[in-house]
Amino acid sequence: MDRETMIRELDTACGMLLVASMRDKLVKQAMEKVSAVSFHLGLAAEEECEHRFIHLDTTRQAGSRPSWGISPGQQWKKTARFFCEKCLEEKEITKTAEGWEEKPDWW
Ligand SMILES: [Zn+2]
Numbered sequence: 001m002d003r004e005t006m007i008r009e010l011d012t013a014c015g016m017l018l019v020a021s022m023r024d025k026l027v028k029q030a031m032e033k034v035s036a037v038s039f040h041l042g043l044a045a046e047e048e049c050e051h052r053f054i055h056l057d058t059t060r061q062a063g064s065r066p067s068w069g070i071s072p073g074q075q076w077k078k079t080a081r082f083f084c085e086k087c088l089e090e091k092e093i094t095k096t097a098e099g100w101e102e103k104p105d106w107w
Contacts (some may be wrong), residue, residue, distance in 0.1 A: 003041060019076035051089065053082040060107060064097035073099045078107050 021028035063076035
């Protein structure tokens with residue numbers, strides 16, 4: 001049973017208890033408990049995913065000195081891709097440095 005179903009079941013139970021709760025104080029208390037749990041479950045479901053990112057792949061581009069306009073200069077560039085194992089959201093981190101610099105530590 002997933003969270004959506006749990007909330008729906010609780011709401012249905014609240015509806016069923018509502019009529020009886022008008023005559024019975026104990027049923028009213030039970031209904032209030034059930035609806036409180038349903039409310040907090042709903043709040044929890046709306047919370048953001050606590051991402052757990054896993055490395056997917058890394059691409060590298062080596063820098064090069066400009067060759068007097070004959071070929072375009074190329075930057076040092078490193079791109080790492082990650083995905084969250086829970087919600088599958090992807091993120092990408094890119095670092096660049098000028099192509100004529102020494103090879104950066106992070107490359
Ligand atoms: Zn996530």
